[in-house]
Each structure stands twice: as C-alpha cells, then as structure tokens.
Amino acid sequence: GCGICIHKCPFDAIMIIGLPEALKEPTHRYGPNGFALYGLPVPQVGRVTGILGPNGIGKSTAVQILSGTLVPNFSQDTGNWEKVLEHYAGTALYDYFSDVVDGNITVSQKPQYVDLIPKAFKGKTSELLDKTDEKGALPELVERLNLSHVLDRKITELSGGELQRVAIAACAAKDADFYFFDEISPYLDIHQRINSAQLIQEIAKDKAVLVVEHDLAILDMLADVVHVAYGEPGAYGVVTHPKGVRVAINQYLKGYLPEENVRIRTDAIKFEVHPPRVETDINTLVDYDAFSKKYGEGFSLSTDDGSLKEGEVLGIVGPNGIGKSTFVKILAGEIEPDEGKLDIDIKIAYKPQYIKADTPIPVQYFLRGISNKFDSSYFQSEIAKPLNIEKFYERLVTDLSGGELQRVAIAACLMQDADMYILDEPSAHLDVEQRSMATKVIKRFAENNRKTAMVVDHDIYMIDMLSERLIVFEGEPAVYGKAHKPSSMQDGMNKFLANLDITFRRDEDTSRPRVNKPDSRLDREQKAKGEYYYHD
Ligand code: ADP
Ligand code: ADP
Ligand code: MG
DSSP: OOOOSSSOOTTTTOOOOOGGGGGGGSSSSHHHHHEEEOOOOOOOBEEEEEEOOOOSHHHHHHHOOOOOSSSTTTTTTHHHOHHHHHHHTTTTTHHHHHHHHHOOOHHHHOSSOOHHHHHHHHSSSHHHTTTOOOSSSSHHHHHHHOOOTTTTSGGOOOOOHHHHHHHHHHHHHSOOEEEEEEEEOOOOOOOHHHHHHHHHHHHHTTSSEEEEOOOHHHHHHHEEEEEEEEEEETEEEOOOOOOOOOHHHHHHHHEEEEETTEEEOEEEEEEEESSOOSSSSOEEEEEEEEEEEEEETTTTTEEEEEETTTTTTEEEOOOOOOHHHHHHHHHTTOOOHHHHHHHOOOOEEEESSOOOOSSOOBHHHHHHHHHHGGGSSHIIIIIIHHTTOOGGGGSSSSGOHHHHHHHHHHHHHHTTTOSSSEEEEEETTHHHHHHHHHHHHHHHHHHHHOHHHHHHHHOHHHHHHHHHHEEEEEEEEEEEEEEEEOOHHHHHHHHHHHHHOOEEOOOOOTTTEEOOOTSHHHHHHHHHHSSOOOOO
C-alpha cells in the first residue's frame, strides 16, 4: 500500500482517499457485509449516458435497479419503492423511478460477454434476431451492421465480431424505453465500433441509453455525459454525478476527481503529442522476406518484406478479417506460408487472439508449467503484481472470467524465454484500468529486456501508448489482405486512418487523441494536409 489511503489497494497504483461525505449511505447493499453501491447513473431520454470505471464495481447492480428488477434497500434489510421515491424526491431520478413503479419502463440490454450467447442459444442467427424485431427495424439493422451473410449461419459458428454485432442488433431491435449496452467494442474493429456507436446515438434521440465502454476513444465520441465509477471491485463502488464526457475522461486519466475530492490513482495516464523518433542505430533482430498465404479458394494474404529491431514495440493495425492473425501465426511458426520461405531463426512467444482454458488446473500450476521464472522476483514484481493476477493463483483457469484469463495469458506469454513476443488483442475483456496496466507491463518488459514485441489491437489509446512503429494492413476483409513494411507511427497512422476516413485531434489538457467530427473544420483541414493523427 501507499500509506495514504484508508482502503486496501487492489493494485499498488490505485488508492481511494475515503468516501466523499455525501456518500455515507449506500444506495444498495447485498446483505450485512456484502457489496455496496453508492449513487446511480441517471438515464435520460435524448442522451447517451456513459459509465467509465472498472469491472466489479456495481454496474450490473445499477442497471437491475434502473430496470426495476432490484429494489434498492439503502443498506436496510429490504427495500420498497415508496422509500425509493421519497429518497429521490426533487432529483432527476424521481420521474424516472415513478415510471419504473408505474410499470412504464421496458428495458433492452446487451450483455457484456457475448461469448456466452452460443451456450444459451443453438439455433440460426435469423431465428434469434426475428424474436427481437419489435418495431420492424431489423432489416435496416442487419444491413447497417453488415450481418446479412450470417443470417443463415448457426449462432455457435459465428466469430466474436459477428456475435457482438448480432447482440447489438438484437438489443437495438427491441421496442424499449431504456437501452443498456454493456460494452460494444470487444471483437470489433475501429470501423465497426464507430458504426455501432452512431447507431446507438440514433436510438438515444428519443430514448434513454446507458453504455459501459472501456475503449476511451469510442466512449468519447459516443456518450453525451459520463459517470465515473470507482471503488474496490467486489467490495464497494461509487457512481459519481454525471460529468461532461471530455471532463470525465480527462479527470479519469489524471486520476483525480476534483468535485468529489477523490484520488483514484497515484499516476496520471499520459500521451505523447509527437510520434516517437525512429532510432536507426538499434540492432536488427530479424529481417524477413515477403511471403503469401491463401486459404483454399478463400482469403489470401500477401506481405512486404520487413526488418524488426531489438527492443521495439510494433503496433499492428487493420480491420477484422484482413489477415493480422494469419500474419502473426506465420511469424510464430504456427502455420506455413505458401510462397516465401521464412528463415526466421528466433524464438517467439505468442498469445493468440482467442484464449480458452480447458484443463481445470490452478493458475499457479499452469504458470509454473510454462516457465520456472514463476518464482523469480522479476516476474512477480514486474508482471504478476501490476497485472493483479496474484490474488487468484489458487483458482482454476477454467473458472476465470474473460478479463482474468486475458491477464493470465499475457503473463504466460511474457514469462517465456524468447526473442520476440507477439500479443494478439491483449485489450479484449480488460477494463480501462487493466488496459493501462497491461500497456505499462508490456512496454516496460520490452524496454528493460531489450526484447521485441508486436501487439495487434484496435484500441487506439493502447496502440498510441505502446508502439514505436506500426505494421498497417489494407485490403478487403475476408477476400485479401496486404501487410505493409513496418513504418513510423506518423506514416502508419496516416495510412491506417486515411483508409478509415477518420482524423484525430489532441485534447488540449491531456494530449489524448479525440476523434474529429466528420466534415468539421479540423477534419477537413487535417485531411487536406494529410495529417490524420499527428499534426502541429
Ligand atoms: P459490474 O457489473 O460492475 O461488474 P456487478 O454489479 O455485477 O458489477 O457486481 C458488483 C459486486 O456485487 C460483485 O462483487 C458481485 O459479486 C456482487 N453481487 C452482484 N449480485 C449480487 C447478489 N445478488 N448478491 C450478492 N452479491 C452480489
Ligand atoms: P484478422 O486477424 O485480421 O481478423 P485473420 O487472419 O484471422 O484476420 O483471418 C483473415 C481471413 O481468413 C478471414 O476471412 C478468416 O475467416 C479467414 N481464415 C482464417 N483462418 C482460416 C482457416 N484456417 N481456413 C480458412 N479461412 C481462414
Ligand atoms: Mg485476428
């Protein structure tokens, strides 16, 4: 612990200096020593309300309350709606709860873990979607979310990105008063994230919409107001009053909430305005020749040749279905290219995109089985501790949540003896805090050990903080893909974002990247100058 805070720190880096005075009484507590939720988000017709904070902090609890399925008990034995109305008299939530009590609020929810959908539903996609079509909007949703090709396929055969879009369509197709989207970005590429965000904004024109989103570039463009949520996962959670989206994200990144007078982190999360300099005098780790790969009559990938340097972190960006995973699997020696012999005499540690645990062994035994470095102080202090995996060493890998398994998989990759480390979508299932810690761990690991790392990810904040150079993929998803040579961040981001037709500006306060409104003055100026990401 840091000595200042009165609560146990889940990470060394997080500290909560007490609860604000106004929050002495929880909104809801599960039993005498159970989890306590303080405050509630305020859904409002005509806007997208965002929640920004870690998992396990009471978001689902809040949504159950807002949908009328859980009566908040204000820490008493039982709750009743009369007391709730009394409590919220004169506040923005009074009218909302009056409607809940009168039975006038119907709710449509998109669950957080779309991977669980195939376990509950085995039929065809069209069968699942038809049941949700309460206002005749389904055909348009299918078109906009690009789902027509999966309608006849079984739900159990869909990719993560397809499942996510089906789940978004199902939630949006219902005729409800209150819509809750618990994360839209997992498995989606940037284009699909923005597309889904725009659709949700349209729903919010005449409905109340609540979203949880850990991709901050997307939350920033999607939400109108944001409640920051903080606390100790599993013990208590505090939902702040709504803040402007820019202010909320900036306060969150700085780690301090001035209105609440609460510090949620010791260090600020920082961004560099300028692209990292490409150092030329660094030793080359490996040169590879151009290669290609074709799957039967289906997808084909071709690549430029390239040169990777010792100790650098390369970001890999491009749409879904463009061959990124195929590329890294070939480098890792998991599959063979058709043309271009890869004479790579280096050892590669690889974390695949989809991780599954099938043997029920404790985390600790699993990690020991991968490397005897498990007991080294370096592994424990530089990897395990910041990833916050120590507390579940005794649990079975098969019992872990998506975010827990992801962090174990990142640790398992970095603990291996190798020359290069490839991590395919490490941000998946991680909340904002965990993403920032994972970013630090990977970057520090590469720097301290002079090891090369490649990170495939769609989270621009993560790619920005991690990468010194980029490998950009272009092409037509599911048809062909082309992997370019590693390039500078500046050239790479320009190529990547020009394909997406998106420009970013920098926030004046925190330097974080923000998506420009399409066709705004800045958007047009930056496009004219070809400065999609870095500019003066
Ligand atoms: P989030 O959605 O932010 O991940 P949840 O609202 O699902 O968080 O859960 C917050 C905490 O409340 C968790 O520690 C969970 O174990 C606890 N919790 C959730 N539902 C119940 C319940 N019915 N009884 C007791 N504890 C619960
Ligand atoms: P990305 O990682 O960029 O999303 P992938 O390399 O996973 O892309 O896949 C590229 C394309 O190749 C996709 O259309 C995918 O369906 C297809 N594909 C991937 N693996 C195989 C395989 N083993 N057999 C046939 N097609 C495949
Ligand atoms: Mg992939």
